[in-house]
Each structure stands twice: as C-alpha cells, then as structure tokens.
Amino acid sequence: MISVGDLTKRFGSKLAVDHLGFEVRPGVVTGFLGPNGSGKSTTMRCMLGLDRPEAGVALFDGTPYHDLKRPLHEVGALLDAGYVHPGRSARNHLRWLAASNGIARSRVDEVLEMVGLTSVAGSRLRSYSLGMRQRLGLAGVLLGDPHTIILDEPANGLDPEGIRWIRDVLTHLARQGRTVLVSSHQLSEMALMAEDLVVIGQGRLIEQSTVDSFVDRYADHWVRVQSPTAETLVGSLTAAGALVTNVAANTLDIRGLDCVAVGEMAARQQLVLHELSAQTGSLEDAFLKATAAAQEYISTGLAAQ
Amino acid sequence: MINLLRSEWIKLRTVTMNWVLAIIAVAFPLLVTLLTAFFSGDDAGFNTRDLASVLTGTTVVTALLCGVIAAASITSEFGFGTIRPTFAATPQRIEVIIAKGVVVVAATTLLATAVMLIGWLAGSNIAGSRGATIDLADVPTAIPAMVGVVVLTALMSLAGYGFGLITRSTPIAVSILIVWPLIAEGLVGALLSVVTGNDNIGVWMPFQAGIRLVLVESFGDGGPSRVVSGGYFGAVVLALVALGSWAVDRRDA
Numbered sequence: 358m359i360s361v362g363d364l365t366k367r368f369g370s371k372l373a374v375d376h377l378g379f380e381v382r383p384g385v386v387t388g389f390l391g392p393n394g395s396g397k398s399t400t401m402r403c404m405l406g407l408d409r410p411e412a413g414v415a416l417f418d419g420t421p422y423h424d425l426k427r428p429l430h431e432v433g434a435l436l437d438a439g440y441v442h443p444g445r446s447a448r449n450h451l452r453w454l455a456a457s458n459g460i461a462r463s464r465v466d467e468v469l470e471m472v473g474l475t476s477v478a479g480s481r482l483r484s485y486s487l488g489m490r491q492r493l494g495l496a497g498v499l500l501g502d503p504h505t506i507i508l509d510e511p512a513n514g515l516d517p518e519g520i521r522w523i524r525d526v527l528t529h530l531a532r533q534g535r536t537v538l539v540s541s542h543q544l545s546e547m548a549l550m551a552e553d554l555v556v557i558g559q560g561r562l563i564e565q566s567t568v569d570s571f572v573d574r575y576a577d578h579w580v581r582v583q584s585p586t587a588e589t590l591v592g593s594l595t596a597a598g599a600l601v602t603n604v605a606a607n608t609l610d611i612r613g614l615d616c617v618a619v620g621e622m623a624a625r626q627q628l629v630l631h632e633l634s635a636q637t638g639s640l641e642d643a644f645l646k647a648t649a650a651a652q653e654y655i656s657t658g659l660a661a662q
Numbered sequence: 663m664i665n666l667l668r669s670e671w672i673k674l675r676t677v678t679m680n681w682v683l684a685i686i687a688v689a690f691p692l693l694v695t696l697l698t699a700f701f702s703g704d705d706a707g708f709n710t711r712d713l714a715s716v717l718t719g720t721t722v723v724t725a726l727l728c729g730v731i732a733a734a735s736i737t738s739e740f741g742f743g744t745i746r747p748t749f750a751a752t753p754q755r756i757e758v759i760i761a762k763g764v765v766v767v768a769a770t771t772l773l774a775t776a777v778m779l780i781g782w783l784a785g786s787n788i789a790g791s792r793g794a795t796i797d798l799a800d801v802p803t804a805i806p807a808m809v810g811v812v813v814l815t816a817l818m819s820l821a822g823y824g825f826g827l828i829t830r831s832t833p834i835a836v837s838i839l840i841v842w843p844l845i846a847e848g849l850v851g852a853l854l855s856v857v858t859g860n861d862n863i864g865v866w867m868p869f870q871a872g873i874r875l876v877l878v879e880s881f882g883d884g885g886p887s888r889v890v891s892g893g894y895f896g897a898v899v900l901a902l903v904a905l906g907s908w909a910v911d912r913r914d915a
Contacts, residue, residue, distance in 0.1 A: 409913070437746070453670075
C-alpha cells in the first residue's frame with residue numbers, strides 16, 4: 358500500500374505538485390495519469406526521496422522511503438530507462454545495483470533471464486535501444502523482488518510485442534498481491550492494464566477511482582440505433598428532447614435518452630431495428646474531458662489547419 | 663556500508679575511462695623516471711636526489727589524473743542520471759557519498775603507492791646498473807617526499823571529488839581542478855603578495871601548500887613545513903568535500 362499525503366513541491370515560482378494526496382492499493386495495477394507537465398514524474402521522484410518536497414509525505418506500507426533499510430527489497434522503481442552509464446554492460450549495471458542492497462550476484466542473471474536480455478548482458482549499454490533499456494530497467498525493478506513497484510512510462514520505446522509483454526508482466530505482478538503504480542500516456546494500454554486510476558492535473562488530484570467509474574463519470578454516453586427506417590424515428594426522438602446525430606446511412610447516435618426509452622419509442626412506431634446499443638466513450642475521451650481545464654500545453658495550430 | 667563499498671567499487675572498475683586514466687597516471691611517471699635512470703644513470707653527477715626528484719616531480723601528474731578520476735566518479739553519476747537509481751537504492755545519501763569517496767581515494771592512493779614503489783625500486787636498479795650511486799640514506803628528504811606523493815594523490819583525489827560534488831559537472835570540475843592549481847593560484851598569489859607586500863604568501867595557496875608535500879629539496883623559504891602545509895591542504899580539501907556533500911544531500915537528485 359502506498360499512501361501519499363499533502364505532497365507539495367515547488368520549482369522556483371512554479372508549483373509542480375500541489376498538496377497532492379492519494380492511495381494505491383495492492384493487488385491491482387494503478388494507472389497514474391495526467392497531461393504533460395502535470396507533475397507525475399515529480400511526484401514519483403518526491404515519493405522516492407529524490408526530489409525534496411516542501412511538504413507532505415509518501416509512505417510505503419506505513420514507512421517513509423528514506424527509512425527503508427534495503428529499499429530494493431521493498432520498492433522497485435523505474436523512473437527513466439536512460440539512467441545508465443553507456444560504457445557499462447547490463448550485467449555490471451545490475452551488479453552494482455544489487456551489491457548496494459546486498460542482493461546475490463546470481464539474482465542478476467535471474468532477472469536478466471526474466472526480461473530476455475541474457476544474450477546481450479555483456480554488451481555495453483550504448484548499443485542498447487530504448488526498448489532494451491526499458492527491459493533492463495524492469496530487471497532492476499525486479500532485482501529485490503519488491504512488493505511495491507513504481508514505473509514511469511515503462512512502455513516508452515517498446516515495440517507492440519514489448520508493450521504487450523510489459524502489460525502481462527505488470528498484471529501478473531499485481532495478481533501476486535503487489536502494489537503497482539504505473540504512469541503512462543498510452544491510455545489504450547492503461548485501459549487494458551489498470552484497474553484503479555489516479556488522475557492529476559497541474560499538480561493537483563483530479564480523480565482517484567476505478568477505471569470503470571472514471572470512464573462512467575467523465576466519458577460520453579449515447580445510444581446507437583441502426584434501422585432501415587431510421588429517419589422515421591428522428592422526429593419523435595427530437596420531440597422527446599433527444600439530441601440525434603446521423604452518423605451513417607440508417608445509423609443514428611442518440612443522446613439524452615437511454616436504450617429502454619429509444620426501444621419503446623421504436624416499438625410504438627413498429628420500426629425494425631438492426632442495432633440498439635448503449636455506447637460509452639473511451640478512457641482517452643474521459644481523460645481528455647477530466648483534464649481539459651488542467652492542460653499545461655495546449656496546441657492551437659497544426660490540427661486546426 | 664560494506665555493501666555500498668562493494669557497489670561503488672563495481673562502478674569504479676567498470677568504466678573504461680577510469681582504466682585509461684589510471685594507466686596514463688601510472689605509465690607517465692614510470693616511463694619518465696626509468697628512461698631518465700637509464701639514459702642519465704651513467705652521468706657523473708646523477709645521484710639519489712636526482713632520481714627522487716624526477717620520480718616525485720612526475721608523479722604530480724599521477725595525482726592530478728587521480729583527481730580527474732575522482733571528480734568523474736561523481737559527476738558522471740549526475741551526467742548520466744545514475745545518481746537517481748543510486749539514491750533510490752540507498753536513500754541515505756551521505757553514506758553513498760562517504761562510500762564513493764572511500765573507494766576512489768583508496769584506489770588512487772594504492773595507485774600512487776605502486777608508482778612510488780615500482781619507480782624507486784626499478785629506477786634505482788637501472789641507475790645503479792648504469793654506474794650511479796643510489797642510496798636513500800644520502801637524502802633524508804627523499805622518503806618523506808615519496809610518502810608525500812601518496813598523501814598528495816589522496817588529497818588531490820578528494821579535491822577532485824569535492825569539486826565534483828559541488829559542480830555536478832565533469833567539464834567544470836576538471837577545469838577547476840586543472841586551472842586552480844596551475845594558473846589561478848599563481849595569479850592570486852602574485853596579486854596578494856603585491857597587495858600585502860609579503861612575497862611568501864604564495865606558499866599558503868592551498869594547492870601550492872599541497873605541492874610542498876612532494877618536494878625533495880629543502881624548503882628554506884620560511885614557509886610552513888611539509889606536515890603543516892599538507893595538513894593545511896588537507897583541511898581545505900575536506901572543507902570542499904563537506905560543502906559538496908551538504909549540497910548534494912540538500913538538493914534534488
């Protein structure tokens with residue numbers, strides 16, 4: 358269990374993290390979402406004691422990170438896969454990390470095997486692609502077999518197979534009862550992987566909930582109807598106060614009425630329906646709506662042109 | 663602490679640049695000393711003092727290069743970002759700083775000791791075989807000067823480490839390490855002697871004081887003794903490391 362309370366971090370005049378508090382429960386993957394510049398990485402660095410917060414605390418099973426005696430056995434963290442010396446080999450990179458926490462050398466070879474880097478373990482890291490470095494970073498996370506895992510954008514640079522692999526690894530680790538906090542911009546991946554969400558914007562907590570309730574609360578909901586006589590239905594739907602959009606031939610999207618109301622209306626008019634379904638927007642839609650007011654960088658140019 | 667020492671030792675020995683600098687640091691003084699012993703060993707005037715002077719004089723380069731190794735041992739961590747996994751693995755930053763300092767100073771001190779021993783033993787043998795008379799008893803300051811080289815190397819390593827902790831940048835730390843003793847202190851010392859009217863004030867410039875550790879010639883300039891100047895330089899260097907450690911402990915990693 359991770360408990361973050363009243364975390365505050367300022368860089369000069371900019372308030373990067375603003376009295377942020379949330380909890381991450383074990384047994385599920387928790388997505389940590391926010392627009393660029395919202396303070397996700399800063400929050401993670403503060404949680405690990407790498408950045409010094411002005412106020413607040415992050416507790417790992419009740420203990421501040423600084424008080425952990427052998428942190429790699431408690432918390433595995435990957436903040437940036439690029440934090441490696443390019444002249445070192447992957448094996449030596451993991452060896453110094455393992456040695457610092459009294460982890461046996463044999464464990465280094467085990468985690469290299471787990472992430473599929475055994476064959477290139479002796480190569481210098483300057484020859485590694487970003488995807489390989491992500492795998493190495495995950496090997497470092499797994500070194501101490503920790504019960505809490507924190508990853509910042511772990512899927513960056515991974516190919517589709519790698520993305521699927523990391524999703525499977527993280528869901529597997531969560532099912533083992535570990536606490537897993539993952540930040541990512543790949544919302545489709547997050548939708549597949551995460552069960553809980555912590556959403557922040559401009560350093561403040563916007564929402565903490567399950568993915569389902571977040572989407573339910575923020576995403577658009579509508580009813581889709583397909584009928585060879587769809588046009589016949591439009592008048593009565595509009596009269597009932599619905600907002601009707603003709604999205605394709607014989608296909609209507611209806612907002613303001615639910616499936617039951619639309620179905621009964623069609624039945625009264627004895628219309629044949631080929632589809633009557635409730636539709637919900639994606640996690641991406643919900644995220645964009647939830648964070649619209651907290652976007653740090655807003656593009657007004659290229660897409661509009 | 664043992665775990666940290668092991669970790670820092672792995673870091674130090676798995677960077678190629680450290681080996682390159684260490685090889686140069688060892689090879690340069692040995693090459694110059696042994697070639698001098700070989701080619702000048704049969705000169706009529708070549709004696710113990712000459713051999714000791716060449717060896718200790720050229721080993722100043724070893725001390726400087728060891729300072730560069732020490733500076734890079736911490737600045738490269740900031741440069742490549744490995745300081746973050748380092749502090750994440752060991753949140754007690756001061757312990758990390760101490761462990762890294764101990765490892766790098768121990769390694770460079772060992773290097774300087776090896777250079778001294780090999781340089782003297784091989785040099786005296788070569789010069790002796792060429793006809794020179796080499797006997798440490800002839801020059802009482804020779805052994806203190808050679809011990810001084812080892813101490814100077816340790817202190818230069820600490821100085822480099824201190825500059826590295828303060829600046830967190832390899833180019834800046836190495837530039838200061840080279841420019842300060844070789845140029846800045848000369849200028850500042852000259853300026854101060856003009857301002858104060860004390861021609862001898864230069865001996866109290868920290869690195870100039872440190873260099874006195876390795877002098878074979880008798881001082882005779884009214885300046886501090888070998889032990890006092892070494893202690894003074896050591897105090898300045900420890901103050902640098904303490905300042906750097908405090909800064910690293912307080913700042914964001």
